[in-house]
Amino acid sequence: MNEKSQAFERLLKIMDELREQCPWDKKxxxxxxxxxxxxxxxxxxxxxxxxxxxxIKKELGDLLLxxxxxxxIASETDLxxxxxxxxxxxxxxxxxxxxxxxxxxxxxxxxxxxxWEQLKLKEGNTSVLAGxxxxxxxxxxxxxxxxxARAAGFDWENKTQVWEKVMEELQEFKDETTKENQDRKRIExxxxxxxxALINYSRFIDVNPEEALERTNLRFIHRFKYLEEKAKENxxxxxxxxxxxxxxxxNEAKKLEKE
Numbered sequence: 540m541n542e543k544s545q546a547f548e549r550l551l552k553i554m555d556e557l558r559e560q561c562p563w564d565k566k567x568x569x570x571x572x573x574x575x576x577x578x579x580x581x582x583x584x585x586x587x588x589x590x591x592x593x594x595i596k597k598e599l600g601d602l603l604l605x606x607x608x609x610x611x612i613a614s615e616t617d618l619x620x621x622x623x624x625x626x627x628x629x630x631x632x633x634x635x636x637x638x639x640x641x642x643x644x645x646x647x648x649x650x651x652x653x654x655w656e657q658l659k660l661k662e663g664n665t666s667v668l669a670g671x672x673x674x675x676x677x678x679x680x681x682x683x684x685x686x687x688a689r690a691a692g693f694d695w696e697n698k699t700q701v702w703e704k705v706m707e708e709l710q711e712f713k714d715e716t717t718k719e720n721q722d723r724k725r726i727e728x729x730x731x732x733x734x735x736a737l738i739n740y741s742r743f744i745d746v747n748p749e750e751a752l753e754r755t756n757l758r759f760i761h762r763f764k765y766l767e768e769k770a771k772e773n774x775x776x777x778x779x780x781x782x783x784x785x786x787x788x789x790n791e792a793k794k795l796e797k798e
Contacts, residue, residue, distance in 0.1 A: 551621065554607045569612055576605045588753055634658065652690040667691045678749050681738045689742075698743035705740050708733040758796070765792035 540548070557564040579601045586594035607621060614620035635655055637643035645651050656667045664670065667690065671683045688694060695701045712729040715721065741748040769788040770777055777785070 550603070550607060554604070554611050558608075558611050564608075567608070567612070569609055572605060572608060572612075576602070579605060588750060588757075649690075652686070653692075656687060656690040676749075678734075678738065678752070681735055682742075682748065685739055685742060695739070695743070698740065701736070701740045701743050705733070705736045708736045761796070762789055762792040765789075765795070 579598065583595065583598035583602055586598050610619065610621035610624050633640045635658055637654065638645040638651065643654065645654065659670060660667065667687045668684060671680060671687065708729065712733045715726045715729045738748045766785055766788040767777065769791070770780065
């Protein structure tokens with residue numbers, strides 16, 4: 540048995556011991572673990588965005604623990620076990636990659652995506668969008684919808700067309716927000732259309748909108764904390780400062796980032 544197999548066997552043994560002996564682990568169900576798994580997934584994405592390899596390793600371990608935990612719980616009622624999980628995954632990977640394990644020819648990653656979606660339809664999915672999770676955040680869902688639609692051949696030809704659509708949606712949103720008798724539902728709809736179009740455009744310029752927005756969030760947090768610290772150092776209260784006074788510290792923070 541090689542080192543990787545030994546490490547995995549050790550994890551399974553520890554999981555069995557915890558499930559049998561630890562009061563907290565014995566109490567858990569798939570339902571009780573669900574929200575914790577979501578939290579662990581977000582912590583992993585945070586560590587990836589922050590580019591911290593040690594933290595990524597730790598968060599991957601936490602997520603792996605959850606996978607093993609779910610399989611252990613399922614095995615107790617003979618639903619499935621970790622071997623079934625791994626076997627099912629291996630069979631799916633082989634089936635979904637006929638260009639590696641069969642005689643299908645591909646020339647790009649786009650070909651692979653198209654084959655993937657076609658195979659899923661043959662497996663019983665009624666729509667190429669059937670695999671988009673209902674519970675993922677709206678921005679990520681929009682990205683997945685657009686990617687899947689593209690794999691089915693439904694997409695713009697070039698980024699110029701998409702940018703024109705962005706400008707069209709921006710104008711429609713502006714029109715709704717400047718009407719004398721505003722319809723909140725229409726404003727919300729047009730705002731959603733604008734965001735969807737921007738996300739679409741991001742694909743054509745190879746920008747991940749979720750990561751881009753998160754990096755902006757982190758920059759804002761960093762700058763705002765700097766603003767708070769400098770105001771405190773100078774005996775000022777944010778609620779009593781003018782926007783112009785705050786901008787001095789804000790611009791200092793931006794300058795420090797560039798340096």
